[in-house]
Amino acid sequence: MTKIKDFHLKLNLLRKLLQHQSKAFTLIEAVISLSIFCTLISVSIYGLQNYRQQIEEKQTINQFKVNWHNMLNYSYLNKRRTTFFYEYDTNTMTFNDYTRSGKFSQEIKLPKTLKSNRGHDITINVSENGANSPRTIELKSTATHRIYHYAIQMMWGELVEK
Numbered sequence: 001m002t003k004i005k006d007f008h009l010k011l012n013l014l015r016k017l018l019q020h021q022s023k024a025f026t027l028i029e030a031v032i033s034l035s036i037f038c039t040l041i042s043v044s045i046y047g048l049q050n051y052r053q054q055i056e057e058k059q060t061i062n063q064f065k066v067n068w069h070n071m072l073n074y075s076y077l078n079k080r081r082t083t084f085f086y087e088y089d090t091n092t093m094t095f096n097d098y099t100r101s102g103k104f105s106q107e108i109k110l111p112k113t114l115k116s117n118r119g120h121d122i123t124i125n126v127s128e129n130g131a132n133s134p135r136t137i138e139l140k141s142t143a144t145h146r147i148y149h150y151a152i153q154m155m156w157g158e159l160v161e162k
Contacts (some may be wrong), residue, residue: 045139050099053143056111061139061148064093067106071095072157074104076130089112091115098125113143124152131155 020068025033068084074097075082091114097104116122117138126132134154140147149162 009126051141053111053113057114057141058145060108060110060114063108067093067095067108068157068159070106071104072130075126079128080102080104081128084122084124084126084128086116088116088119088121110139113141114148115139116141117147126157130157132157143147153157 071082071084074080080103081099082104083096085096086092087094091110091112093108093110095104095106117140122135122137124132124135132152132155133159135152137150137152138147151160151162152158153160
């Protein structure tokens with residue numbers, strides 16, 4: 001009789017253990033759910049980085065346009081020569097007063113995803129009356145695979161985006 005009681009006690013204990021185990025996740029279920037979660041997070045982070053690069057490029061292009069117009073206005077209103085210089089190695093654009101250095105000076109550090117398509121430095125001089133020779137500036141984006149093409153009109157110096 002004691003053997004039967006011991007057997008029933010062991011059987012009840014085993015049933016309780018089995019019921020307890022079935023309420024929890026198994027290791028395989030946990031690994032699968034974790035891998036799905038990590039995949040979703042990595043995809044969203046990649047998309048966020050790409051979006052951030054695109055916004056950074058747009059801001060830099062807008063900053064270039066504003067600084068270009070400011071340089072033209074400064075030349076015309078103050079009767080001073082100015083110069084635009086793009087340095088290919090450091091990937092920077094500099095807008096300077098040619099006659100009074102420091103009076104008008106702006107510098108833009110381009111993001112790593114934007115680079116000149118020309119492969120060399122670019123210098124554009126603007127005369128005292130705001131006139132300049134026609135030139136083109138091309139910037140290639142590695143993030144969006146777009147080429148920003150700006151033609152500078154002769155004499156007026158206006159940027160024409162193509």
